[in-house]
Amino acid sequence: MPHLPQTPGEPPPPDVLLDVRDLRTYFHVMDGTVPAVDGVSFQVRRGETLGVVGESGCGKSVTALTIMRLIETPPGEIVSGEIWFDGRDVLQLSQDEMLQVRGAEMAMIFQEPMTSLNPVLTVGDQIVEAVVAHKKLSRKAAWDRAIEMLRLVGIPEAPRRARQYPHEMSGGMRQRVMIALALSCDPKLLIADEPTTALDVTIQAQILELIRRVQAETGTALLLITHDLGVVAETVQRVVVMYAGKVVETGSVQEVLQDPKHPYTEGLLASIPSKGMRGTRLNVIKGSVPNPFRMPVGCRFHPRCPYAFDPCPDHEPPLDELGRPERRVACWLHTTPPFGLEHRPRYGTATPLPVARAAAAEQVP
Amino acid sequence: MAIPTDPALAGGLAGRAPADVATADVEVALESLGQWQLAWRRFKRHRMALVGLGFFSFMVLVAIFGPIVLPYNPLNIPGAQQPGGDPPSLQHLFGTDDTGRDVFTMVVNGARISVAVGGFSMLIAGMVGVLVGAISGYFGGWIDNVLMRIVDTFFAIPLLFVILVAARFFGEGQVSSLILIFGLLSWPLIARLVRASFLSLREADFVEAARAVGVKDARITFRHILPNAIGPVIVAMTLIMASNIVLEAFVSYLNFGISPDQTSWGNALANAQSALGLGNWWWAFFPGMAIAVTVMSINFVGDGLRDALDPRTRL
Numbered sequence: 001m002p003h004l005p006q007t008p009g010e011p012p013p014p015d016v017l018l019d020v021r022d023l024r025t026y027f028h029v030m031d032g033t034v035p036a037v038d039g040v041s042f043q044v045r046r047g048e049t050l051g052v053v054g055e056s057g058c059g060k061s062v063t064a065l066t067i068m069r070l071i072e073t074p075p076g077e078i079v080s081g082e083i084w085f086d087g088r089d090v091l092q093l094s095q096d097e098m099l100q101v102r103g104a105e106m107a108m109i110f111q112e113p114m115t116s117l118n119p120v121l122t123v124g125d126q127i128v129e130a131v132v133a134h135k136k137l138s139r140k141a142a143w144d145r146a147i148e149m150l151r152l153v154g155i156p157e158a159p160r161r162a163r164q165y166p167h168e169m170s171g172g173m174r175q176r177v178m179i180a181l182a183l184s185c186d187p188k189l190l191i192a193d194e195p196t197t198a199l200d201v202t203i204q205a206q207i208l209e210l211i212r213r214v215q216a217e218t219g220t221a222l223l224l225i226t227h228d229l230g231v232v233a234e235t236v237q238r239v240v241v242m243y244a245g246k247v248v249e250t251g252s253v254q255e256v257l258q259d260p261k262h263p264y265t266e267g268l269l270a271s272i273p274s275k276g277m278r279g280t281r282l283n284v285i286k287g288s289v290p291n292p293f294r295m296p297v298g299c300r301f302h303p304r305c306p307y308a309f310d311p312c313p314d315h316e317p318p319l320d321e322l323g324r325p326e327r328r329v330a331c332w333l334h335t336t337p338p339f340g341l342e343h344r345p346r347y348g349t350a351t352p353l354p355v356a357r358a359a360a361a362e363q364v365p
Numbered sequence: 366m367a368i369p370t371d372p373a374l375a376g377g378l379a380g381r382a383p384a385d386v387a388t389a390d391v392e393v394a395l396e397s398l399g400q401w402q403l404a405w406r407r408f409k410r411h412r413m414a415l416v417g418l419g420f421f422s423f424m425v426l427v428a429i430f431g432p433i434v435l436p437y438n439p440l441n442i443p444g445a446q447q448p449g450g451d452p453p454s455l456q457h458l459f460g461t462d463d464t465g466r467d468v469f470t471m472v473v474n475g476a477r478i479s480v481a482v483g484g485f486s487m488l489i490a491g492m493v494g495v496l497v498g499a500i501s502g503y504f505g506g507w508i509d510n511v512l513m514r515i516v517d518t519f520f521a522i523p524l525l526f527v528i529l530v531a532a533r534f535f536g537e538g539q540v541s542s543l544i545l546i547f548g549l550l551s552w553p554l555i556a557r558l559v560r561a562s563f564l565s566l567r568e569a570d571f572v573e574a575a576r577a578v579g580v581k582d583a584r585i586t587f588r589h590i591l592p593n594a595i596g597p598v599i600v601a602m603t604l605i606m607a608s609n610i611v612l613e614a615f616v617s618y619l620n621f622g623i624s625p626d627q628t629s630w631g632n633a634l635a636n637a638q639s640a641l642g643l644g645n646w647w648w649a650f651f652p653g654m655a656i657a658v659t660v661m662s663i664n665f666v667g668d669g670l671r672d673a674l675d676p677r678t679r680l
Contacts, residue, residue, distance in 0.1 A: 103579030104579060107578060110577075115571060118589050119571070
């Protein structure tokens with residue numbers, strides 16, 4: 001399932017910073033094998049911001065950790081795929097070579113600022129550690145760099161704060177430190193894995209604003225992983241929607257949020273509470289995330305899909321283009337089904353997508 | 366915690382909600398305190414631990430300097446007035462034994478051996494235990510398996526007999542060999558603790574975050590994981606020290622330990638047995654008390670450390 005026309009083993013054009021191709025990361029656990037990431041492809045250009053959206057367990061975080069080569073093997077295994085980053089396939093690098101890439105060229109912000117900093121080291125020391133690991137700087141210069149980074153992320157009294165321990169800081173402050181830490185070596189790619197999920201709503205907005213600002217200032221590319229479509233709408237240019245280890249839809253943020261093509265994306269959007277829906281029941285996607293040990297055959301979303309029809313339970317839809325290479329959807333509603341099957345609904349509401357959407361619009365007063 | 370009140374600050378905070386004021390105040394008041402400063406602060410709140418620490422430090426000083434300043438030679442046998450030893454008097458604060466040796470001198474000299482055996486065997490156990498536990502927990506796999514089976518073996522055999530046999534064969538009553546034997550037999554507990562901490566800390570978010578910025582394995586082990594795992598280890602080490610002091614007394618009491626011509630608390634107790642029938646309590650009482658109080662104070666210190674080093678204990 002190539003994303004853009006490409007030959008396996010061939011680097012992408014130079015303006016593409018990160019090119020993930022048909023990535024499969026499986027976990028071999030006692031009860032069987034979990035295909036956490038199962039054929040994921042996407043690209044991030046230099047300086048671009050991309051959001052990866054999906055519910056818990058859809059493989060977003062595993063994708064990020066695979067790119068960083070932080071998957072523990074065993075139980076994890078990168079079964080296949082290529083991850084082209086800045087002209088080389090990081091899956092071919094040794095762990096020693098990865099030490100030079102991690103932190104220096106790609107860095108990551110984690111979900112839990114409360115536990116992602118070492119409690120026994122001052123925050124300044126932790127930034128210094130990263131700087132010294134990658135830059136030929138004296139400790140003094142590295143310390144100055146740490147303070148400069150803390151200033152960049154808007155921490156007041158940076159020289160004093162640098163000598164503090166994580167427990168002396170609030171969650172929002174710690175997430176700022178994590179961002180400073182991640183950006184301390186000028187990475188080309190910043191991966192933010194649910195950076196605001198663990199924070200208060202008011203702080204969330206500040207941190208998002210901060211990520212947007214430093215991304216613009218430093219020109220780093222951003223891969224933002226989130227389950228929150230609101231976060232995506234405010235922060236990124238392009239979106240990849242994942243479901244059960246696969247990419248189901250890609251496009252610009254406007255395209256995906258305003259004109260979702262995949263029923264799953266549509267369901268995600270419909271389940272956001274809004275003002276106009278006051279007093280009505282919140283829409284939910286019925287059913288639950290599939291059991292990873294027994295992924296549905298065919299389209300993985302079909303058991304929960306209101307529009308599922310003949311080909312869905314048996315045939316996996318390809319991630320086909322919708323007019324241009326970056327607008328894609330993996331759904332039989334938008335692709336000619338194989339073997340001449342008709343668009344004949346079989347499950348659920350049994351209404352084709354446009355009709356159902358119109359009906360839903362009428363119901364809202 | 367006393368919070369210095371800055372009038373300008375108080376004015377600025379006046380309009381805020383109470384909760385806000387509280388957080389802001391704490392932010393202002395907090396000095397930058399490291400792991401150890403915070404631990405010391407928590408430790409100080411534990412009164413018995415402070416008393417224990419005081420007494421134990423005193424005991425260490427006694428062990429180091431006591432024998433130098435005492436007027437009596439512990440090996441000098443002047444002979445006693447009464448069979449079974451003289452009762453406490455001004456010349457002999459703790460009385461004498463049946464050969465007229467000063468029991469006070471005996472206790473002070475015994476402190477040297479007992480504290481040395483407890484302390485150094487603890488250090489050996491600590492070093493071996495941390496090393497084995499760290500290797501086991503960090504590398505996992507077959508290395509972990511082999512090391513932990515060795516540890517299991519240590520737990521499975523009745524150590525007391527091993528100690529008695531080893532003390533008889535390798536020791537010939539020397540302090541250094543007793544230290545080695547105790548140390549090399551008491552590390553498995555530490556190794557298990559360290560391994561368990563490493564196993565969980567290896568998965569900690571901050572370890573993953575450190576990996577994500579490209580920190581090397583060795584550095585992660587010693588700079589990120591070990592300091593976080595050290596609390597329970599230190600607590601266990603104090604307990605090992607206490608139990609090894611008791612063990613020394615016990616082994617010496619059975620005449621398997623320190624050779625009888627040296628003075629340890631256990632030796633003193635062993636020799637005092639015969640005098641107890643005569644009602645000469647002081648000969649056994651003072652060395653016994655020395656053991657009991659020292660061990661108790663070490664255990665109090667351990668208790669205090671347990672609270673002080675547990676980062677979940679909040680001030």
